[in-house]
Every structure is written in C-alpha cells, then in structure tokens.
Amino acid sequence: MSPPLDNQLSDWRSHALKLENEVKKVIVGQDKAIRLMNIAIFARGHVLLEGGVGVGKTTLLQSIARCIGGAYERIEGTVDLMPNDLIYHTYLGEDGRPKIDEGPLLRAGENLSVFFFNEINRARPQVHALMLRVMAERHLHAFKREYRLPHMVVFADRNQVEKNETFEIPSAARDRFMMEIPIEVPEDRELRKALMFNVKFQHAENLTKQVESNVLQFDQLNAFSDQLQSFIKSSDAIEEYALDLWDATKSPEKFGIKMDTVDVNRLIHTGASPRGMGMLLKAARVHAWLMNRDRLYPEDIHAVFHELIAHRLVFNSMYENRRTILARELTSHILSTVAVPAQVKAA
Amino acid sequence: MKTQTIKFIAFIALLLTSYAATAQDNEIKTLKVVNPPHSAGIRIGDVLERQIEVQVSAPYQISRQALPLKGSVRDGIELSDIQVDDLKGSQAPGYLIKLRYRVFANAHVPTSMALPAEGFALTGGAKALSIKLPAWQFWFSPLVPAEIKNVKEQLIPQFKPTLVDVVPHQQRLAVLLSLLVIGLAGLLYINADSRWLPFMNGAFARAHRKLKKLPRTQTSEKEALLQLHQAFNSVNGANLFEGDIAGFLSKHPQFSKLRNDIEQFFQRSNQALFGEWHHDSAQFIGELTVLSKRLRDCERRVS
Numbered sequence: 001m002s003p004p005l006d007n008q009l010s011d012w013r014s015h016a017l018k019l020e021n022e023v024k025k026v027i028v029g030q031d032k033a034i035r036l037m038n039i040a041i042f043a044r045g046h047v048l049l050e051g052g053v054g055v056g057k058t059t060l061l062q063s064i065a066r067c068i069g070g071a072y073e074r075i076e077g078t079v080d081l082m083p084n085d086l087i088y089h090t091y092l093g094e095d096g097r098p099k100i101d102e103g104p105l106l107r108a109g110e111n112l113s114v115f116f117f118n119e120i121n122r123a124r125p126q127v128h129a130l131m132l133r134v135m136a137e138r139h140l141h142a143f144k145r146e147y148r149l150p151h152m153v154v155f156a157d158r159n160q161v162e163k164n165e166t167f168e169i170p171s172a173a174r175d176r177f178m179m180e181i182p183i184e185v186p187e188d189r190e191l192r193k194a195l196m197f198n199v200k201f202q203h204a205e206n207l208t209k210q211v212e213s214n215v216l217q218f219d220q221l222n223a224f225s226d227q228l229q230s231f232i233k234s235s236d237a238i239e240e241y242a243l244d245l246w247d248a249t250k251s252p253e254k255f256g257i258k259m260d261t262v263d264v265n266r267l268i269h270t271g272a273s274p275r276g277m278g279m280l281l282k283a284a285r286v287h288a289w290l291m292n293r294d295r296l297y298p299e300d301i302h303a304v305f306h307e308l309i310a311h312r313l314v315f316n317s318m319y320e321n322r323r324t325i326l327a328r329e330l331t332s333h334i335l336s337t338v339a340v341p342a343q344v345k346a347a
Numbered sequence: 348m349k350t351q352t353i354k355f356i357a358f359i360a361l362l363l364t365s366y367a368a369t370a371q372d373n374e375i376k377t378l379k380v381v382n383p384p385h386s387a388g389i390r391i392g393d394v395l396e397r398q399i400e401v402q403v404s405a406p407y408q409i410s411r412q413a414l415p416l417k418g419s420v421r422d423g424i425e426l427s428d429i430q431v432d433d434l435k436g437s438q439a440p441g442y443l444i445k446l447r448y449r450v451f452a453n454a455h456v457p458t459s460m461a462l463p464a465e466g467f468a469l470t471g472g473a474k475a476l477s478i479k480l481p482a483w484q485f486w487f488s489p490l491v492p493a494e495i496k497n498v499k500e501q502l503i504p505q506f507k508p509t510l511v512d513v514v515p516h517q518q519r520l521a522v523l524l525s526l527l528v529i530g531l532a533g534l535l536y537i538n539a540d541s542r543w544l545p546f547m548n549g550a551f552a553r554a555h556r557k558l559k560k561l562p563r564t565q566t567s568e569k570e571a572l573l574q575l576h577q578a579f580n581s582v583n584g585a586n587l588f589e590g591d592i593a594g595f596l597s598k599h600p601q602f603s604k605l606r607n608d609i610e611q612f613f614q615r616s617n618q619a620l621f622g623e624w625h626h627d628s629a630q631f632i633g634e635l636t637v638l639s640k641r642l643r644d645c646e647r648r649v650s
Contacts, residue, residue: 295623297617
C-alpha cells in the first residue's frame with residue numbers, strides 16, 4: 001500500500017530540495033539554473049542548455065545525473081555523426097570477426113535517466129530527427145526488438161558562438177524541448193575568484209563524486225510527476241492570465257507591448273505552441289509544489305516563463321539573427337505588461 | 348473862379364501823389380507778410396513776431412543804418428529784435444525782415460492794440476523810397492479782471508478733467524486673466540497626465556474613490572483587488588507581483604512604512620484570486636478600503 005499523497009509530496013519535495021543543495025555544493029552561482037533543471041526533471045521535460053564554453057554545463061549535468069540515479073550517457077555532436085551512431089557501433093572482436101554493440105542510446109536500456117547531447121547543433125538534421133523522435137516517443141525499434149526509454153531526460157547543449165559546420169535546430173525541433181536554460185558565468189566577483197583560485201573546481205570528476213548519488217528514485221519519477229500535476233490546482237483567474245500570456249506571445253501589440261529597437265507589429269511570425277503552453281503550466285505546477293503550495297500563483301508561471309517560451313517564439317526573418325536577445329526582451333515585456341487580474345469577469 | 352482854381356490845384360496834387368505812389372510800387376514789390384497766428388488773447392509779456400519779404404529794384408537797397416531802433420517802445424510795445432537777411436535765389440535784391448515785439452502794455456479790460464507800422468528806408472536811388480509795413484491790430488487780454496480787490500475770491504477753480512470709467516475695463520481684464528490662468532493650469536494638468544496637482548488623480552486616490560463606492564459583497568471583492576492591483580501597477584510602471592515588492596519600495600520609499608501591509612495584501616490577493624480562502628468578503632473589502640486610504644495618504648506624502 002502506497003503512503004498517503006500528502007506524505008509522498010512532502011517526501012519528494014525534501015528529496016528535490018536535497019538534490020538542489022547537493023548540486024549547489026559543487027556548482028556555484030547557478031542556483032536559478034539548478035532550480036529550473038530540477039523543475040524539468042519533475043515535469044519530465046527535456047532541456048536545451050545555452051551557454052558558452054567552459055561554464056560548467058557538463059559538470060552540472062553529471063552532478064544532476066548522479067543525484068537522479070540511473071544511467072548517464074553522452075554523445076558529442078559532430079558534422080559526420082550519423083543516426084546509427086546513436087543506436088549501435090561496430091568493431092572487430094578479439095577473434096577478428098566484426099561485432100555490433102548497442103550505442104549510447106540503447107546501452108543502458110530502461111535504466112537510462114540522463115542523455116546528454118553535447119553541441120547538438122553540430123550534428124546533421126538526420127540525427128536531430130532521430131533524437132527528437134526518441135525524445136517524444138521514448139522508445140526505439142532496433143535489433144528486431146523494441147527498446148523502451150521511459151525514464152530518459154535529454155539535456156542538449158548547443159554551441160551558439162560558432163556558426164561554421166553547424167545546423168540550426170528548426171523551430172519545430174526546439175519546441176520538443178521543454179526549456180532552454182541559459183548557463184552564464186556568475187556575476188558575483190567572489191564566486192568568479194573562487195572558480196579561478198579554488199583548486200577543488202579544477203577536477204570536474206572529483207567534484208562530481210562529492211555529490212550524493214541516487215537522491216531520487218529515477219524509475220518512480222514518471223508516476224510521481226503525474227500525481228503532482230493532478231494535485232496542483234489552478235483558479236479561473238490564473239487560467240485567464242495564462243491565456244492572456246499565450247495571446248501576448250502571438251500578438252504582443254494587442255497588449256500595448258512596445259520594444260525600443262523593434263517594430264512589435266512585425267516581430268512575431270509564430271507565437272508559443274499549445275504544447276509549449278501545456279509545458280509552461282506543467283513546469284509552473286512543479287514550481288508551486290516546490291514552493292509548498294497546492295495552487296498555482298502567477299509567480300509560478302513567471303519563474304519558468306522565459307525558459308519555457310523564449311526558444312519557442314519564431315520571429316520574422318529580419319529579426320531572427322537577434323533572437324536570443326529579442327526573445328528575452330519580449331518575454332520580460334510580456335510579464336511586465338500583461339496584468340493579472342486583467343479584468344473582472346462577470347460572475 | 349477862385350474855387351475852381353483851388354479844385355484844380357487839389358486835383359493836380361492828388362494826381363501827383365498818385366503817380367508817386369505808383370512809382371514806389373514799381374520799385375518795391377512786397378512778396379509776403381507773415382503776422383502772428385493769433386490776434387486775440389495776447390497778454391503782457393507775450394512775444395509777437397512778424398516778418399516781411401520784399402523785392403526792390405536796383406539800384407535801391409535797404410539802408411541798414413535807418414532801421415527801426417531795437418529796444419524802442421511805442422504804446423507799450425517794445426521792438427525787442429530786428430533782423431534783416433538777403434533773400435536767396437532771386438535775381439533782384441530782396442530782403443527778409445524779421446521783427447520781434449514784446450508786449451509790455453497793460454489794461455484791465457480787453458483792449459485793441461497794434462504792432463506799430465514800420466518803414467524801412469531805401470538808398471542808392473534818386474528817389475527817397477521806403478518799405479512800408481502796416482500796423483497789425485490785436486486784442487490785449489488782461490491777466491486779472493478789473494478792479495480786483497481780493498485775489499482769493501476771484502480765483503476760479505480749475506475744472507477736473509473728466510475721468511474715464513475704468514471699472515468695467517478692470518472687471519473685463521480680471522475675468523480674462525482668470526480665464527488665462529485657468530486655461531494654463533488646465534493645459535499643465537492635462538500635459539502632466541492629469542497628475543500635476545498632488546492632491547488629485549493619484550493612482551491610489553482613484554482606487555480609494557472606487558473602493559469606497561463598492562458594495563461590500565463577495566462579487567465586488569475581485570473588483571476591489573483589481574482596483575488596488577491596477578494602482579500598484581500604475582505607480583510601479585509595470586506589473587507588480589509579490590516578489591517585486593522590495594524593488595517597488597526602494598523606488599517609491601513613501602510607501603515603505605506600509606511594507607508589512609503591502610506584503611500582506613499581495614499574499615491575501617493571491618489567496619483570494621488563485622487559491623481557496625474562506626473569509627468574510629465585507630470585512631475584507633473594508634480592510635482593502637482602509638489600506639487604499641493609507642496608500643493614498645502615502646502617495647500624497649501626508650502621512
């Protein structure tokens with residue numbers, strides 16, 4: 001007999017907060033990113049990481065994977081990477097005969113909990129297509145059998161600095177990722193000094209080992225996530241507010257949103273998708289749960305709005321090359337302009 | 348016979364006189380005589396000027412040694428100055444004679460007087476000719492009435508000048524200036540987004556006015572919250588949420604003394620709008636009205 005729901009919620013919350021604290025022991029200045037990744041884990045969403053080189057993305061991921069438990073796999077995106085490379089690899093055995101082994105995607109089977117795709121935009125669109133299908137369906141047919149990956153969460157990193165030999169992820173593919181989380185160098189001077197001079201940050205592998213393993217039970221996350229989503233309720237006012245936010249991503253001009261360097265009337269090609277808005281509410285519910293509430297507040301939506309919506313917006317081509325800056329600027333304007341409660345509905 | 352002889356001699360004399368006069372007219376040509384402009388109201392001490400322009404035939408010329416004597420007084424009229432100038436621009440000799448007289452005569456009643464007739468002798472010719480300037484009559488006016496004994500009794504009060512009635516003009520000016528001032532104030536008020544006057548139209552003042560009028564029922568609760576949220580958003584310049592209160596208070600320190608009340612308002616608003624909060628709506632709206640009044644006072648910086 002399973003424990004009462006209240007106890008489960010409380011226990012899982014303490015585990016979730018412990019995961020954050022464990023990761024914060026080795027990753028400094030990334031509290032917001034850690035909280036967002038925690039939310040993505042409990043909302044069962046895949047994450048796109050955005051950030052420069054050497055900011056600690058891999059260490060962060062390895063630490064989180066260690067806390068989640070289960071298997072962790074990683075692949076590097078390269079221009080010659082083919083879909084097959086995710087599924088199997090061939091080699092000559094000791095007996096000189098060719099052999100085939102399962103690739104990183106299948107190697108751990110159902111125990112795979114975190115799959116890290118480094119520099120995903122260096123891989124070809126064929127690889128993207130396979131990866132995105134697996135992300136959506138969480139199973140794969142290979143070697144004449146069905147491989148199920150029910151607990152897999154994909155963290156992908158895209159190189160935004162270099163443009164040569166890269167393949168931009170199309171908007172439909174970006175939409176499969178629940179969040180795009182920026183990993184930035186900490187602004188705090190003392191933290192940056194520590195990152196430079198504290199020798200403990202020089203050995204990422206040793207650093208990761210300091211994190212307690214198996215804080216969460218990865219194979220129970222799916223079931224708990226469903227319970228959590230059902231538990232958090234939303235009022236009419238918050239639903240109206242979320243709808244207004246959605247409309248504002250499609251037609252910001254209707255809400256009187258103005259941006260200094262952009263004609264807002266011509267900025268948006270496509271706003272957030274229904275899947276994106278569904279994921280937004282899913283992540284917001286996790287935030288409400290982490291804040292020990294059973295009701296959604298606007299603050300819960302705000303906590304994840306930028307990371308859920310910005311990468312889903314499709315701008316007209318003239319603005320697309322400035323999308324990172326403009327998307328964040330637009331989402332900020334939306335939150336500061338769309339009022340809650342916007343109006344009083346007739347009872 | 349004797350009578351006829353006398354008549355004949357008289358006729359001849361008259362004829363000769365007439366000839367002599369005609370002969371003088373031929374030698375002297377009077378071009379212009381200018382007399383004083385007024386011939387009445389002349390008083391003691393007044394200066395009168397007259398002048399004559401004449402042309403004489405050569406070889407005659409005016410005798411400057413025989414001019415009327417400057418300073419001579421005749422019947423109370425003094426010739427105070429005489430000036431003879433040659434006329435310019437004429438072929439024959441000509442003269443401009445300017446005479447200046449001062450009246451020293453006195454009379455108690457209006458009296459007819461005259462600037463004396465003058466003669467200016469000509470020399471250089473065979474005949475004894477002279478330029479004749481006839482006398483010029485004028486009326487002398489006494490300064491005081493005749494037989495005056497007590498000057499004070501005779502004084503005639505001076506008439507006050509009629510004053511223009513400026514009261515209607517002043518009233519019109521006052522009205523127009525008032526309109527101008529009101530108009531300028533109105534323009535400033537509108538230009539300042541209707542918030543120029545510190546005691547009018549502040550966001551919380553508007554919210555408080557609306558909250559006071561709301562019925563204390565459950566259906567009005569959301570409207571009351573909406574009004575206060577709109578006031579906060581308006582003052583903040585963007586949506587204000589619970590997590591932004593610290594930044595809001597640092598930007599608007601006049602509300603700092605209500606920090607706890609503001610935080611409590613946002614917590615209760617979240618509970619009322621997004622959660623399940625069982626409470627007395629009438630009491631809650633009353634508390635919101637009190638809070639809006641306190642916020643309005645902070646906005647006006649009077650508390």
